[in-house]
Amino acid sequence: MQLFIDNGVKHMYRPLDKLQHSFLDFNQPMGLKMNPDNRWVKMADCIPWDEFEIKYAELFPSGTGNVAKPLRMALGALIIQTKFQFADRELVEQITENPYLQYFIGLPGYQEEAPFDASTLVLFRKRITAEMLMEANEYLLAHKDDGRNDNTPPSAGGSGTPDVPKEDGNKGTLTLDATCAPVNIRYPQDIMINRFLLENKDVNPNFTEEELMTIRERDEKRLQTMNFYCNTKECLRTYILRYFGEANQGACGKCGNCQKHYIEKDMTKEAKQVIVCLEELGERYGINVVVGTLLGGKSAKLREYRVDRYPSYASFSKLREQEIKDLIGQMIQEGYLRQTQDKYALLQTTGKAQDLMEDVCTITVKMEPKSSRAVEEDDRIKGTGKRRSDILNTRGLEFFDVLRGLRTSIAREESLPPYLVFSDKTLVDMCVRLPMNREEMMEVNGMGAYKFEKYGERFLTCILENTGGIREKFYFGEIGEVLGKNGKK
Numbered sequence: 065m066q067l068f069i070d071n072g073v074k075h076m077y078r079p080l081d082k083l084q085h086s087f088l089d090f091n092q093p094m095g096l097k098m099n100p101d102n103r104w105v106k107m108a109d110c111i112p113w114d115e116f117e118i119k120y121a122e123l124f125p126s127g128t129g130n131v132a133k134p135l136r137m138a139l140g141a142l143i144i145q146t147k148f149q150f151a152d153r154e155l156v157e158q159i160t161e162n163p164y165l166q167y168f169i170g171l172p173g174y175q176e177e178a179p180f181d182a183s184t185l186v187l188f189r190k191r192i193t194a195e196m197l198m199e200a201n202e203y204l205l206a207h208k209d210d211g212r213n214d215n216t217p218p219s220a221g222g223s224g225t226p227d228v229p230k231e232d233g234n235k236g237t238l239t240l241d242a243t244c245a246p247v248n249i250r251y252p253q254d255i256m257i258n259r260f261l262l263e264n265k266d267v268n269p270n271f272t273e274e275e276l277m278t279i280r281e282r283d284e285k286r287l288q289t290m291n292f293y294c295n296t297k298e299c300l301r302t303y304i305l306r307y308f309g310e311a312n313q314g315a316c317g318k319c320g321n322c323q324k325h326y327i328e329k330d331m332t333k334e335a336k337q338v339i340v341c342l343e344e345l346g347e348r349y350g351i352n353v354v355v356g357t358l359l360g361g362k363s364a365k366l367r368e369y370r371v372d373r374y375p376s377y378a379s380f381s382k383l384r385e386q387e388i389k390d391l392i393g394q395m396i397q398e399g400y401l402r403q404t405q406d407k408y409a410l411l412q413t414t415g416k417a418q419d420l421m422e423d424v425c426t427i428t429v430k431m432e433p434k435s436s437r438a439v440e441e442d443d444r445i446k447g448t449g450k451r452r453s454d455i456l457n458t459r460g461l462e463f464f465d466v467l468r469g470l471r472t473s474i475a476r477e478e479s480l481p482p483y484l485v486f487s488d489k490t491l492v493d494m495c496v497r498l499p500m501n502r503e504e505m506m507e508v509n510g511m512g513a514y515k516f517e518k519y520g521e522r523f524l525t526c527i528l529e530n531t532g533g534i535r536e537k538f539y540f541g542e543i544g545e546v547l548g549k550n551g552k553k
Contacts, residue, residue: 089172090163090167090171090172090173090174091172091173091174092163092173092174093163093174096163096174098163098164098167102164104164104165104167104168105164105167105168107168108140108167108168108170110481111200111481112481112483113135113136113139113170115483116135116139116196116199116200117135117136119196120135120138120139120191120192120196121135132187132191133180133184133187133188134170136169136170137169137170137171137179137180138187138188138191138192139188139192139196139197139200140168140169140170141155141159141169141180141185141188142185142188142189142192142197143168143197143200143201144158144159144165144168144169145185146197152182152183152185153182155182155185156178156179156180156181156182156185157178159178159179160176160177160178160179166179199482199483199488280406281405281406282405284405284406284409285405288403288405288409289307292393292396292397293307295389295390295393296321296393296397297321297326297390297429297430297431297432298315298321298397298430299314299315299316299319299321299322300316300319300320300321300322301315301316301318301319302314302315302316324432326430326431326432327430327431327432328428328429328430328431329428329429329430329431330426330427330428331391331394331427331428331429332420332423332426332427334380334383334388334391335391335395335400335420335427336420336421337358337376337379337380338354338358338388338391338392338395338401339400339401339413339417339420339421340375340376341354341357341358341374341376341379342354342401342411342412342413343413344374344375344376345357345371345374347410347411347412347413348410349369349410349411350403350408350409350410350411351389351392351403351409351411353365353366353369353371354392354411355385355388355389355392356371357371357374357376357377358376358377358378358379358380358383358388359378359380359381359383359385359388360372360377360378360380360381363540364455364540364541365457365540367540367541368457368540368541386432387429387431390429390430390431391427391429392411394427394429395427398416398427399414399416400413400414400416400417400420400427401413401414401417402414455492455496455539455540455541456492456495456496456538456539456540457537457538457539457540459536459538460495460496460538460539463495463530463531463538464491464492464495466526466530467491467494467495467523467526468482468488468491470522470523470526471485471486471491474519474522485519486510486515486519486523487510489509489510490508490509490510490511493508493509493510494508494523494527495538495539496538496539498527498531498535498536498538499524499527500524500527500528500533500535501524502516502520502524505520505523505524
């Protein structure tokens with residue numbers, strides 16, 4: 065048994081004896097013969113729930129407390145929500161009505177009662193990491209049935225056949241009541257998933273490179289706008305009206321932000337320091353590096369960039385990470401800063417920033433009361449990253465994506481989950497070592513004779529083609545330190 069503490073409430077996790085239920089074990093509703101070829105049955109059978117449970121259980125140190133929901137229920141529910149963008153309550157209703165979705169989240173049989181309350185999804189999103197969701201997405205891509213559109217909403221019908229498509233004349237969504245807010249982005253991993261989907265979406269082959277660049281910039285701007293909307297502390301109705309070009313009519317008093325308690329703080333002095341920090345960094349980095357510099361972070365990435373040599377380093381060491389991000393978000397909204405419209409989203413100053421430096425104007429930021437979770441997040445950013453890919457620099461991450469693409473292709477060819485080809489840890493080690501022959505490849509973490517005979521040559525060819533036989537440095541820190549963290553030396 066293991067324990068998880070959230071907002072002062074202890075949660076114990078009890079691993080199930082059997083996560084990977086077979087379809088034959090599922091207690092089907094009376095009078096309904098479920099289709100074993102239904103896409104949700106196939107998708108459930110291709111995800112290694114047992115593997116994910118090992119990672120999930122690490123979130124619960126030993127102890128006592130309330131028993132948390134099973135991993136398959138938590139991860140399965142978030143996969144369904146990410147695919148169809150259901151609101152929390154709608155998601156619970158869809159699962160309650162649909163036996164296929166109930167099988168997907170690991171229930172032993174069909175039940176008419178809701179398997180969990182909508183509020184429980186908040187805990188699911190806190191516990192399920194971005195890596196888990198991305199890995200699950202890889203398994204689903206490796207087993208995707210090309211004969212069906214996976215974006216079709218699930219049907220509760222018994223046959224499991226797709227519904228007859230209907231003509232949809234409405235190509236957009238208009239939110240009229242500010243008490244209802246889109247739920248596309250709730251946590252940082254949602255931004256990662258949405259950016260991943262944007263970067264890997266199908267494009268018209270007839271578009272020119274210039275047209276594709278324009279489309280990518282537009283998509284990135286929309287994602288940034290949605291991100292600002294989900295993080296803003298101002299009236300949500302005012303934000304939406306401004307987005308559509310309407311004049312500001314004052315706070316509505318009804319949306320979640322208007323009804324929430326915030327502490328207003330004059331942060332003009334801190335805003336000036338942010339501008340100074342950007343100038344010192346040469347406006348070459350995104351928001352995370354800027355925040356890490358101001359907080360005095362000690363991660364490998366920040367050490368590699370040598371940000372501790374700048375006067376701004378650790379100048380905000382007494383502030384919380386979220387306070388700095390709120391400040392930067394407010395400065396972007398008010399036009400003092402901007403982000404480049406590409407995947408790097410570099411943070412830069414605008415001409416209006418000079419007004420702030422010359423005390424022509426001030427900036428006030430609404431802050432949420434400090435919580436224990438915010439303290440934990442500060443400890444995370446001031447320390448070292450926990451993801452294996454955190455040791456890779458920008459070029460390393462790009463090459464890591466190339467290797468992941470090859471792994472996904474092989475997985476599709478052999479109808480295997482990608483992790484059975486090579487784990488992320490193995491791919492990261494390849495990025496660090498850049499093996500150029502069989503002997504060097506055999507030194508890679510997770511590489512054995514069988515794996516090399518089956519996949520090694522294809523990965524060697526990929527490495528040679530993308531590096532030209534030249535060993536670049538694709539990682540932060542010293543090689544000995546990096547190899548020590550990643551396994552084999």
